[in-house]
Amino acid sequence: MKNTKTICFANNKGGSGKSTTCSNVGAALSVMGKRVLMLDGDMQCNLSLSFLDEDVVLEYARGNQNLYHAVREQKDIRAYIVPTPYENVDLIPSSTLMSSIEFELFSKWQREFILKKLLKSVRESGDYDYILMDAPPTLGGWVMNLLCASDYLVIPVEASPWGLFGLANMFEFLQTTQELAPGLSLLGIVVTKVDERKNYFRQTLESLETLEDIHIFESHIHVDSNVEWAQDNSKPVINYRRSCRSAREFMQLAEEILKMTE
Numbered sequence: 001m002k003n004t005k006t007i008c009f010a011n012n013k014g015g016s017g018k019s020t021t022c023s024n025v026g027a028a029l030s031v032m033g034k035r036v037l038m039l040d041g042d043m044q045c046n047l048s049l050s051f052l053d054e055d056v057v058l059e060y061a062r063g064n065q066n067l068y069h070a071v072r073e074q075k076d077i078r079a080y081i082v083p084t085p086y087e088n089v090d091l092i093p094s095s096t097l098m099s100s101i102e103f104e105l106f107s108k109w110q111r112e113f114i115l116k117k118l119l120k121s122v123r124e125s126g127d128y129d130y131i132l133m134d135a136p137p138t139l140g141g142w143v144m145n146l147l148c149a150s151d152y153l154v155i156p157v158e159a160s161p162w163g164l165f166g167l168a169n170m171f172e173f174l175q176t177t178q179e180l181a182p183g184l185s186l187l188g189i190v191v192t193k194v195d196e197r198k199n200y201f202r203q204t205l206e207s208l209e210t211l212e213d214i215h216i217f218e219s220h221i222h223v224d225s226n227v228e229w230a231q232d233n234s235k236p237v238i239n240y241r242r243s244c245r246s247a248r249e250f251m252q253l254a255e256e257i258l259k260m261t262e
């Protein structure tokens with residue numbers, strides 16, 4: 001049986017670059033020939049919007065073809081997978097109804113493991129090399145579900161004064177989750193939205209380097225307006241302009257991730 005690896009991109013700090021990093025690492029891995037399933041775990045639908053036009057995302061969000069319904073119905077999750085315009089990339093879209101996912105989980109048996117159990121059939125099918133999950137900026141039962149279903153966690157941290165605020169909570173949450181899911185490990189921290197005009201990047205790196213036993217990815221992602229233009233065009237920047245700086249950085253990051261997980 002093929003070994004499907006699952007990676008969750010999470011940080012309780014909002015706007016740290018989770019969705020952008022998740023979508024572009026997925027796009028980069030697919031370009032490298034890996035078969036990738038993207039799982040949009042956030043009601044903001046940003047991961048879905050990274051691959052599909054807004055009207056298509058809205059159609060999935062308003063209908064039944066989304067992660068919320070998959071969790072609610074607990075049927076075979078493979079029925080909720082939709083194609084994207086890109087080779088080797090499929091998606092389970094999100095829905096604004098994900099805002100009440102905690103409520104859905106509440107009454108369920110072994111509620112921390114609902115997603116893990118749902119993804120078993122996908123893993124066993126061997127259809128994907130990687131399942132990448134985009135988490136919302138919260139810490140609760142749903143993010144615990146995402147983490148319990150993951151082999152690895154990647155934490156995107158924004159190079160800004162408030163970027164590190166709350167990271168201690170994230171680590172604490174990870175530790176609690178690992179008690180339930182001992183197979184989960186922190187792959188590393190990726191520094192995002194680096195603006196070289198500001199000195200703050202150095203300070204962020206120095207602070208992160210004081211953290212013991214935590215891998216900081218060598219690839220840092222710089223602020224690049226191509227990221228925003230790509231998102232405006234419903235594309236990962238890898239598929240929008242492969243030669244631009246951020247696309248090259250995401251390719252390097254994906255190579256680092258590939259080396260660490262293969």
Ligand SMILES: Nc1ncnc2c1ncn2[C@@H]1O[C@H](COP(=O)(O)OP(=O)(O)OP(=O)(O)O)[C@@H](O)[C@H]1O
Pocket residue numbers: 013014015016017018019020021042044046135136137192193194221222223224225227228231246
């Ligand atoms: N490298 C970059 N260059 C320019 N803009 C970026 C870059 N990375 C992210 N952004 C912008 O920063 C904002 C936040 O990024 P993103 O949505 O990926 O963060 P997030 O952590 O997923 O946010 P949330 O916590 O709301 O889910 C977005 O508007 C995105 O376009």
Ligand SMILES: [Mg+2]
Pocket residue numbers: 018019020042044046134135136
């Ligand atoms: Mg997001």
